[in-house]
Amino acid sequence: MNEQLQTLEHAQQTAIDLAIQFGPRLLAALLILAAGYYVGRWVGRAADSMLVKLGLDATLRLLLVRMLRILVLGLFLIMALQNLGVQLLPLIAGLGVAGAGIALAMQGVLGNLAAGLTIIFTRPFKVGEYISIVDEEGMVEEIKLFNTVLSHPDRSRVVIPNRKIAGEILHNFGTLRQLDVVVGVAYDADIKRALAAIRDLLIAHPKILREPEPMIHVLALADFKVQIAIRPWTSVADFHTTSGEITQAVLETFHECGIPIPLPQREVRLLGAA
Structure with missing residues (x-):
């Protein structure tokens, strides 16, 4: 019975020591992440307002704003990890190895992503235009990173993977x-x-x-x-x-x-x- 009490007391003391040692750092890291979230939102709104004044295409504007928010949040995440004392170089190396394996397993998804970025930046068509491609046609309703959504006069929707669009012959009727x-x-x-x-x-x-x-x-x-x-x-x-x-x-x-x-x-x- 005494041994169990000693073990419990030792565990409690260890938990207290860890809380004293890492508690403030963990709290600071959480506060840094929260600050990064709100700073990212503020930066995104400011960038979106500026890009609207420049008359940038809605799809490209949304992509740039999201990338900027992710970048800001990523910077605050690095600051939080450094505050916790995490060694970033081994972590980055591990993420690189894991990323290579994930890339091999998700070639189709990454192909859609690359084609989506190509469509967004080259702008062969825009939202609201009527196009015909890969034996399908309709009005462009949405241009996403992984697919493009067309709407038909019969109110149905066609979702085309972006890799099926890039490199194909496109007939753009416009508006x-x-x-x-x-x-x-x-x-x-x-x-x-x-x-x-x-x-x-x-x-x-x-x-x-x-x-x-x-x-x-x-x-x-x-x-x-x-x-x-x-x-x-x-x-x-x-x-x-x-x-x-x-x-x-x-x-x-x-x-x-x-x-x-x-x-x-x-x-x-x-x-x-x-």
């Missing part, structure tokens, strides 16, 4: 898209009147842009009709709805103006008697 509506009129119709009617309805349509100027021209002389191409510009958000609206408006306008829209025709001749 505008050109409609491609083709209508047909009869050969005996007044073509000039049909073109004028189309031009008037495009001018009156609220979703059609005045600049760039809409393109309206005769496209081809088909078997039983004259094909007219209607190629106005609209915003990406209005593209799909406007295409149907223009097609319907052309049909109604042609009916009101008496411009004939021909049906497919085939002439069959019977030669000789059966």
Whole structure:
């Protein structure tokens, strides 16, 4: 019983000695880390405000602010470890060896990270633009370090790993898209009147842009009709709805103006008697 009491007393005394020896250092280290957290937030807000005034892209601005916060917190972490008496050189060497193993195990993730940094700094597209790449298309909703998120008109979302984007052929429509509506009129119709009617309805349509100027021209002389191409510009958000609206408006306008829209025709001749 006496031996157990002595062991307990020894453990208590050891704990007290350690608390006296390392307690103040540990408290100081925690205070340094807390200060680093708040200093990092303050520096991040100040940098973000400055970058906003410079008109920097939102994605790049967010990346720079995060990197700056991590850098500030890392500096305070080093100060805290030094205050605890930790030898940094062996720790850095150990982290280097561990980092090499982690890098080998996470090649795909690091590839996405490298591609994400490439996209952010080269800026082949921006948030709000409509792009087509790797058999997918949509409006750019988010550009992250590891992936890019596209939104579709059907309100679905496509998440593409950044390594699938870097090095691929990219079609960037920007914030505008050109409609491609083709209508047909009869050969005996007044073509000039049909073109004028189309031009008037495009001018009156609220979703059609005045600049760039809409393109309206005769496209081809088909078997039983004259094909007219209607190629106005609209915003990406209005593209799909406007295409149907223009097609319907052309049909109604042609009916009101008496411009004939021909049906497919085939002439069959019977030669000789059966």
